[in-house]
Each structure stands twice: as structure tokens, then as C-alpha cells.
Amino acid sequence: MGKQRPGSPTLEEVAARAGVGRGTVSRVINNAAGVKDSTRRTVQRAIAELGYVPNLAARSLAGRRADAVALAMTERDWRLFGEPFFSEIVRSVGDALADTSVQLLLTLVRTDAERKRFVEYARGGRVDGVLLMSVRAEDRLPDMLAEAGLPTVLLGRRSGDERVTYVDADNVGGARDAVEHLLRAGRRRIAAVTGPLDMYVTQCRLRGYREALAAAGVDPLPTLVVEGDFTEDSGRRATAELLERHPDLDAVFAASDTMAAGALGVLRAAGRRVPEDVAVIGFDDFTLARHTEPSLTTVRQPLEEIGRTMVRLLLEEFEQPEVAWRHVILRTRLVVRDSA
Amino acid sequence: MGKQRPGSPTLEEVAARAGVGRGTVSRVINNAAGVKDSTRRTVQRAIAELGYVPNLAARSLAGRRADAVALAMTERDWRLFGEPFFSEIVRSVGDALADTSVQLLLTLVRTDAERKRFVEYARGGRVDGVLLMSVRAEDRLPDMLAEAGLPTVLLGRRSGDERVTYVDADNVGGARDAVEHLLRAGRRRIAAVTGPLDMYVTQCRLRGYREALAAAGVDPLPTLVVEGDFTEDSGRRATAELLERHPDLDAVFAASDTMAAGALGVLRAAGRRVPEDVAVIGFDDFTLARHTEPSLTTVRQPLEEIGRTMVRLLLEEFEQPEVAWRHVILRTRLVVRDSA
DNA sequence: GTGAAAGCGCTAACAG
DNA sequence: CTGTTAGCGCTTTCAC
Numbered sequence: 001m002g003k004q005r006p007g008s009p010t011l012e013e014v015a016a017r018a019g020v021g022r023g024t025v026s027r028v029i030n031n032a033a034g035v036k037d038s039t040r041r042t043v044q045r046a047i048a049e050l051g052y053v054p055n056l057a058a059r060s061l062a063g064r065r066a067d068a069v070a071l072a073m074t075e076r077d078w079r080l081f082g083e084p085f086f087s088e089i090v091r092s093v094g095d096a097l098a099d100t101s102v103q104l105l106l107t108l109v110r111t112d113a114e115r116k117r118f119v120e121y122a123r124g125g126r127v128d129g130v131l132l133m134s135v136r137a138e139d140r141l142p143d144m145l146a147e148a149g150l151p152t153v154l155l156g157r158r159s160g161d162e163r164v165t166y167v168d169a170d171n172v173g174g175a176r177d178a179v180e181h182l183l184r185a186g187r188r189r190i191a192a193v194t195g196p197l198d199m200y201v202t203q204c205r206l207r208g209y210r211e212a213l214a215a216a217g218v219d220p221l222p223t224l225v226v227e228g229d230f231t232e233d234s235g236r237r238a239t240a241e242l243l244e245r246h247p248d249l250d251a252v253f254a255a256s257d258t259m260a261a262g263a264l265g266v267l268r269a270a271g272r273r274v275p276e277d278v279a280v281i282g283f284d285d286f287t288l289a290r291h292t293e294p295s296l297t298t299v300r301q302p303l304e305e306i307g308r309t310m311v312r313l314l315l316e317e318f319e320q321p322e323v324a325w326r327h328v329i330l331r332t333r334l335v336v337r338d339s340a
Numbered sequence: 341m342g343k344q345r346p347g348s349p350t351l352e353e354v355a356a357r358a359g360v361g362r363g364t365v366s367r368v369i370n371n372a373a374g375v376k377d378s379t380r381r382t383v384q385r386a387i388a389e390l391g392y393v394p395n396l397a398a399r400s401l402a403g404r405r406a407d408a409v410a411l412a413m414t415e416r417d418w419r420l421f422g423e424p425f426f427s428e429i430v431r432s433v434g435d436a437l438a439d440t441s442v443q444l445l446l447t448l449v450r451t452d453a454e455r456k457r458f459v460e461y462a463r464g465g466r467v468d469g470v471l472l473m474s475v476r477a478e479d480r481l482p483d484m485l486a487e488a489g490l491p492t493v494l495l496g497r498r499s500g501d502e503r504v505t506y507v508d509a510d511n512v513g514g515a516r517d518a519v520e521h522l523l524r525a526g527r528r529r530i531a532a533v534t535g536p537l538d539m540y541v542t543q544c545r546l547r548g549y550r551e552a553l554a555a556a557g558v559d560p561l562p563t564l565v566v567e568g569d570f571t572e573d574s575g576r577r578a579t580a581e582l583l584e585r586h587p588d589l590d591a592v593f594a595a596s597d598t599m600a601a602g603a604l605g606v607l608r609a610a611g612r613r614v615p616e617d618v619a620v621i622g623f624d625d626f627t628l629a630r631h632t633e634p635s636l637t638t639v640r641q642p643l644e645e646i647g648r649t650m651v652r653l654l655l656e657e658f659e660q661p662e663v664a665w666r667h668v669i670l671r672t673r674l675v676v677r678d679s680a
Numbered sequence: 681g682t683g684a685a686a687g688c689g690c691t692a693a694c695a696g
Numbered sequence: 697c698t699g700t701t702a703g704c705g706c707t708t709t710c711a712c
Contacts, residue, residue, distance in 0.1 A: 008489075010689055021699035028689060034697060053488070056464030057400035058689035061704045066397070068461070094448045103461045105447035108434045121408070121443045124396030126466070148393075149348075350705055361683035366707060376681060604705035610693045 018046035022163055035061055038185040044225055057225070059141060060125060068103040070122060071131045071312060074141060076110050083230065083258055083301070085284060089133060089155065092307025102128070115141060123148045129314045137198050146325075151317030153310045156201050157327075165317060167309045167324045171201055171283075174299040174332030175208025178281045179253050181297060183216045187251035187279055191224045193238040194255045202227075205255045205283060224249065228259050235262025248277050256299055257282035264296075300333045341644025358386035369394055373387040400465060400643075406441040409654060410462060411471045414481060416450050423570065423598055425624065425643070429473060429495065442468070455481065463488045469654045471495070486665075491657030493650045496541050497667075505657060505665045511541055511623075514639040514672030515548025518621045519593050521637060521674060523556045527591035527619055531564045533578040533603055534595045542567075545595045545623060564589070568599050575602025583610055589620050597622035597638055626631050642674045650671045 011029075015022045020043060027035050028043040035043075041054050046052075060066050071093055073086065090106060094134035097104050105127065122130055122145055129151035132142055135158055142164040145152045154166035182190050192209045206225070213220045222243050228234035235254060239262065240247060252267070254260035260282025264274060272278045272298075283295045309328055318325070351369075355362045360383060367375050368383040375383075411433055413426065417579075430446060437444050445467065449458050462470055463484055466467045469491035472482055475498055482504045494506035500539050522530050532549045535542035546565070563585050568574035575594060579602065582589060592607070594600035600622025604614060612618045614636075621637045638661045649668055656666070 011691095012689075015699095021692080023692080023700075024698055027698090030691085038697080053460060053463045055689050056461065056466050057397045057406070059464075059691075060397035061395070061401050061706085062689075063383065063693040063704065068466070074614065090448070094450070094454075097706060098451065103457055104448065106448075108430070108444065108446075110434070113438060114434075120393060121396065123393045124399075126396050126408070218641065225528055230709090252472060312422070351707095352705075356682095362706080363684080363708080364682055367682090370707085374681065379681080395705050398688090399707075401690085402705075402707040403688065 008055075009052045009194055011052070011054070014046045014050055014052050015277050017050060018043045047323070053099045066126055066128050067234040068105055068127045069097070069129045069131065070105045070107050070118075070127045072107045072109050072118060072141075073133050073138070074109045074115075085230075085256070085258070088303040089307050092304045093131060093311055096308045096311035109141070112212070119144055122150055129153070129317060131310050131314060133174075134199075136196075137200055149321075151314055151321075153313045153317070155306060155310060156199075159200055162311060162327070163325060165313050165327070167306050167313060167328045168201075169219075169301040169306070169332050170190055171204035171206040171332075174283060174301065175205040175253070175255070177208075177334045178283065178297070178299045179209050179212035179331070180216075180279060181336065182251045182253065182279055183212060183218070185279060188218055189224070189249045190218070190251040190253055191226070191239075191242045191246065191248060191249045192253045192255070193235055193242070193259050195225055195228060195230050197260075199225050202255060209253055221246075228255070230256045230258060232258050235259030236266050237262075239263040239266040240270075243267075243272075248320065252278065252280045254280065254282045257284040260296075260298075266276065278296065297336050300335050302330050302333075305330055310313065310317050348393045348395075349390070351394070354383065354386045354390055354392050358383045387621040387640070406466055406468050407441055408445055408467045409437070409469045409471065410445045410447050410458075410467045411472050411473065412431040412449050412458060412481075413474045414449045414455075414476070414479060415474055425570075425596070426473065429647050432644045433471060433651055436648045436651035448482070456568050459484055464492055469493070471650050471654060474539075476536075477540055491654055491661075493653045493657070494595045495646060495650060496539075499540050503665055505667070507646050507653060507668045507670065508541075508560060509641045509670050509672050510648070510671075511544035512551070514641065514674075515545040515593070515595070516552045516621060517548075517672070517674045518623065518637070519549050519552035520556075522591045522593065522619055522621060523552060523558070525591075525619060528558055528673045529564070529586060530558070530591040531566070531579075531582045531589045532577055532587065532592055532595070532644065533566055533582070533599050535568060535570050535599075537567050540553070542595060549593055561586075569594070570596045570598060572598045572602040575599030576606050577602075579603040579606040580610075583607075583612075592618065592620045594620065594622045595619045597624040600636075600638075607610060631672075637674070637676050640648050640675050642670050642673075645670055 009021055013026050014298055015025045019027065022037060024035060024039060025043055028040050042331050085127055094104055108120055130145050131153050133155045135142060135154055135156065137158045137160065142152055146164050152162055156168050158168045179190060192206065194206050206213045210220055226238035226241055228238045235258065239252065252263050254263050260280055264280055267274055267278055270291065274280055284301050309330065313326060313328065351362055351365050355365045358365065360379060364375060365380060365383050368380050411430065434444055447458055449455050470485050471493050473495045475494055475496065476481060477498045479498065482492055482494055486504050492504055494504055496508050497506045519530060532546065534546050550560055566578040566581055568578045575598065577594065592603050594603050600620055604620055607614055607618055614620055623639045624641050649670065653666060653668065
């Protein structure tokens with residue numbers, strides 16, 4: 001099987017060729033200080049001539065780092081992978097790591113078998129740390145990794161008292177802002193299309209929705225809340241159901257902009273005018289920001305910053321292993337685009 | 341930095357605890373035959389009690405495999421990552437590897453720095469092989485990997501005489517089928533929205549388009565061909581330009597279904613009736629198959645099978661390193677959904 | 681069947 | 697500044 005090509009030159013051969021000791025070669029390839037310039041040159045020539053490439057397994061074993069971190073998607077439902085939310089996170093994490101020597105490894109953790117394999121991979125020392133996206137409340141993976149001493153950073157938290165480092169947006173406040181905006185516009189029959197109810201992020205956004213209604217003295221009808229799964233399709237289904245239950249609804253708050261896009265389609269197809277007749281507000285801003293009319297309001301979650309912060313926290317975990325965990329909440333922003 | 345938790349139990353400690361030699365423990369964790377059942381049990385208990393996890397760096401170093409393969413996206417333009425094409429490929433490759441002990445590692449190779457880092461990673465022996473998606477004609481990455489002795493499989497080829505193992509669809513034949521279908525329906529003014537012209541896949545689909553026109557004796561107007569980049573947005577732009585140049589066009593052949601979706605939107609917005617007034621045919625079948633009306637025809641590229649085949653070829657490379665390269669072309673299928 | 685010993689290729693600590 | 701020396705933790709002969 002494919003280990004490094006047998007007969008691939010080793011550090012020792014480079015040393016022999018350059019007429020120096022192994023330590024010196026090691027210093028050169030690691031850009032360590034304290035090597036005479038001429039020696040360094042000699043070694044570099046030998047490296048080039050031999051086409052030497054360091055064996056990373058040996059390097060890892062000899063101590064030090066794996067020089068790699070994993071960004072794991074723990075999603076049974078693979079459809080989500082294509083969602084802009086994830087590609088944006090991946091992009092921003094990649095950007096944050098671009099100028100380092102750390103290789104970013106995306107992994108899928110869908111089934112139990114994949115989970116087991118990934119844990120062995122990570123605990124086996126092939127990565128220095130792990131970033132986790134979209135973790136469900138009951139998922140023990142973060143704890144398994146963190147307890148094994150692996151620096152671990154979550155995107156979002158699993159519950160109110162998360163004991164693993166995470167970055168999250170102010171979901172309660174963002175959702176409240178959104179619904180208050182609708183209320184200020186005179187809407188009263190406000191529906192909510194939520195994410196999966198077993199995710200803490202969903203619970204937070206739903207809470208924000210309810211808090212806003214309560215503060216305005218609006219009765220919170222349970223039938224105005226429908227669960228989706230963050231996909232556009234679920235946004236469509238949920239909205240269709242809402243229209244059936246409440247033909248008189250005059251606004252929809254969607255807990256993700258992808259679902260908001262689905263909601264929009266259904267509302268239009270049903271002959272409702274947006275936003276005159278019915279208003280839609282979406283959480284997040286990738287899909288809607290690009291594709292739809294300028295009359296839509298969104299609560300923006302700073303994805304770029306989330307990715308960057310995850311990386312920053314991971315690097316901090318490397319440097320300060322004595323900190324048990326850290327939490328960062330990013331502020332959301334209401335972006336009003338009512339055509340009025 | 342985050343190597344395996346210092347003080348993490350080693351194989352030697354397990355051996356001591358179980359009262360056996362290191363060799364025996366090694367056999368047990370590798371499920372090798374030739375260990376008495378009772379001994380095996382004893383060792384497994386010791387492993388469980390200590391919470392032992394094998395150090396993968398040591399395992400790699402001691403010979404054998406990395407037990408991991410990389411699936412690299414060499415795309416400067418990150419937008420493509422979210423396209424269904426890629427998520428489908430990733431999913432199918434993941435499925436094909438699901439029952440193995442091989443960890444799938446997705447990597448982004450966008451910039452030169454990332455390319456360098458990835459080559460060092462792969463050549464450093466951290467993976468047993470590499471799968472590459474969407475490689476441009478001038479990209480030397482596949483050669484660098486293959487020459488280093490790394491089993492490498494491409495999705496698509498860079499040119500007519502690719503010297504690295506690949507899986508590809510019959511793009512010429514598929515495109516010809518598509519355009520012939522339009523010709524049979526009586527269309528004559530057939531436009532083509534292509535992918536980037538520096539990609540071989542684009543050249544093939546364009547050739548199929550031209551061959552079909554030539555066979556039917558239709559004049560191939562150069563102005564009927566516009567270059568896109570496989571995104572929906574480029575499909576929109578290209579189609580808008582085509583409508584301006586040729587208000588009389590009566591059919592559009594899009595070199596990807598994502599672009600076809602964009603084309604559809606623009607045609608509709610321009611007041612053209614599809615398919616009565618103008619016909620659209622898309623290559624590939626993910627987006628269109630799901631989201632649009634049943635009156636659309638597509639050339640289906642078997643994505644699921646492509647991913648599976650890539651994995652199969654990679655495993656064959658592991659087992660038969662004496663084969664220089666292998667090529668597999670998968671048949672496409674015309675799926676007619678004209679509402680007529 | 682099982683234990684002992686010899687590395688895999690590199691880093692890091694220590695002499696010089 | 698640079699060479700030498702110990703391992704890192706595992707797999708793999710090779711004896712027993």
C-alpha cells in the first residue's frame with residue numbers, strides 16, 4: 001500500500017551527501033536559527049538534488065505537532081453539506097489557516113462507523129486539534145475529543161452550559177431583533193420556521209422569537225411554529241403547512257436564510273405579495289443576500305468572523321492548555337432591506 | 341502543541357499490564373490471526389482499562405499504511421465548492437469508503453501556498469493516495485503526486501492523452517446526444533453555454549455540440565457559444581448575452597445543469613416560454629432533477645458511479661503498482677422530460 | 681502461540 | 697555553530 005515511496009531519500013542520506021550531521025539537516029528543513037549560511041546552502045542543494053521530502057510520520061512521532069487540524073462535519077444528513085453556510089465556514093477557516101503550515105483536513109462524520117474511525121484518527125495524533133460544525137445536543141463527540149486532551153472548538157454550543165470551547169452567534173438577541181422588526185412594521189400574525197428542535201441554536205432562535213412576541217403582548221400561537229431542518233426544501237414544506245393552518249399570517253420569521261428562500265418561493269406561488277402582503281425575515285445572510293430581491297430583511301451572522309475566531313481559539317488552546325474552555329459570542333446585525 | 345496527550349498509554353504499557361509481549365498486543369489490535377483466544381481477551385481487557393489508542397504516527401512510521409486518502413479540490417474559485425456536483429462526489433466517495441478503515445480527508449488546494457503544503461503533506465506519507473477533482477489543463481499537481489509514487493486518481497482528464505489514472509464520463513457522446521435531441525425536435529438556432537474553455541471537459545462537450553450540428557448540416561455560428569464557469573450565475577449572464585445577440589434562438593444547450601438552471605431563469609424572465617418557444621437541455625442532473633419543472637431534458641452523468649469508480653481505481657493502484665495508469669469512461673444517459 | 685530485538689526517519693538535548 | 701546520541705511507539709522478523 002501507499003506509504004512513502006520505498007527508497008525515498010531520508011534525512012540521513014541528505015546529511016551524508018552534504019557532509020554534515022543529521023541535526024544540521026533537521027535545523028535547515030525546520031528553518032531553525034543557528035546554522036551558518038554557507039552550510040545551510042550546502043544542505044539545501046543536497047535536498048534539492050535528492051528530491052528529499054521529510055517523512056511526516058517520523059516527524060510527528062519524534063514529538064511535536066502533526067501540523068494538521070480537522071474540520072469535521074457531524075451531519076447524518078448529507079444534504080446540508082452543499083448549503084452555503086458550510087461552504088462559507090470552510091472557506092473562512094481555510095483562509096484563516098492559509099498563511100500557516102497547518103494543513104486543513106475536512107472530514108465527514110455521518111455514521112457510527114465513521115465516528116469511531118474519526119475518533120481513532122484524531123486521538124491517534126494525526127491532527128493537533130479539531131473544529132466541529134453543527135453538533136447535535138446529544139452528541140458526545142466533543143467530550144470524547146476534549147477528554148482525550150485534544151484541543152477542540154465547536155461552532156455553536158450544544159446547551160446552555162457547554163463545557164467545551166465554542167464560538168457562537170447571539171441567536172436569542174438576533175431572533176428577537178428580527179421579530180421586533182416585524183412587529184414594528186405592524187405585523188402581528190408572525191409565523192416561525194425553525195431548525196431541528198433538538199439543536200440548541202434552534203431553541204435560542206425560538207426563544208428570541210417568543211421573547212419579542214411576549215414583549216409586544218402578542219399571543220404566541222403554537223400552531224404558528226413549524227420545524228424545519230435548515231434546508232430550502234424544508235422551508236418550502238413548513239411554509240406550505242403554515243399557509244394551510246393560518247391563511248391570515250402576515251409575516252414569516254425563518255431561522256435560516258436558506259429556509260427563508262424556500263418560504264419566499266411558496267408564498268409567491270400561493271399568490272401572496274412580499275413584503276406588502278406578507279413579510280419574510282431570515283436569519284443568516286448568504287443565500288438571500290445574493291439571490292433575491294432587495295426587499296428582504298435579514299439578521300446577519302458573521303460567518304467569516306466565526307471561522308476566523310474558531311481558528312484563533314484553537315491556536316489559543318495549543319498555547320494555553322491550562323485553560324479548561326473558552327466561549328465567544330459574536331454579535332449579529334439586523335440588515336433592513338424593506339423596499340418601502 | 342497538540343500531539344497525543346503526553347502520558348497517553350503506549351502499547352508497551354498495555355503489554356506490561358496484560359503480562360504479555362509487545363508483539364502480542366500488536367497482533368491483537370491489528371486483528372491478526374495466531375493469538376490464543378484467552379490471551380486475546382486478556383489483552384483487550386488491558387486495552388479497555390487503560391483506554392489505549394494506537395499512535396498512528398508510530399504505526400505509519402513502522403511501515404504499512406497511513407490508512408487515509410485525500411480528496412483534493414483544486415479550485416481557485418471557492419464558489420464551486422457549494423455546487424451539488426462536488427457535494428455529490430464527496431458523498432459518493434465517502435460512501436465507497438464507509439466500510440473500510442480508510443479515513444477520507446477533504447482538502448482545499450486554492451493558492452500556491454496551499455498547493456505546496458498539500459504536496460508536502462501527501463508526499464510526506466500522511467495519505468496512501470490522492471483523489472483529485474476538477475483539475476485544470478495546465479495543472480501539474482497530478483504529475484507531481486504520481487511521479488512521487490503516490491497512487492493518484494483524477495476525476496476527468498486534463499487532455500486527450502492523460503498519463504494519470506482517471507475516471508471520466510463520455511462527454512463528447514453525451515453532448516452530441518443532447519444536441520441531436522434538440523435537432524430532432526426541430527430546433528435549429530441552438531446556443532451553447534459552455535464551461536471554462538481551458539478545461540478538457542468543456543472542449544469535449546463543445547465538440548459534441550459541434551459534431552451534432554455538423555451532422556445535421558446546421559451552420560455553427562461562433563456567436564451562439566458563450567463561456568461560463570459552471571456556476572448558476574454564469575449561466576444567467578451567458579444566457580442574457582445570448583438573448584441579446586440572438587433574439588431568435590430557439591434552444592440552449594448548457595454544459596452543466598447548474599448553468600442550465602441559470603439559463604432557465606433568464607429565459608423565463610425575458611418572457612420566453614420553455615419549452616414551447618425555446619428548449620433547454622442541461623448536462624448532469626442534480627439541480628435540475630430536483631428543482632425545476634418536469635419539462636426539461638438532461639444528459640445524466642452518473643456521479644454516484646464516478647465516486648465509486650474513483651475509489652475502486654485507487655484501491656487497484658494500491659494493489660498493482662506496476663500498472664502505469666488506467667482510464668475508465670462512464671456512459672452518460674439522455675433523460676427526456678419534454679412535457680409534450 | 682508468544683517474546684525479544686531491530687529498526688522505521690525524525691527531533692531534541694547535549695556535548696563539543 | 698555543528699555532530700552525536702537517545703529515544704518517539706509501533707510493526708515485524710526471528711527464535712523459542
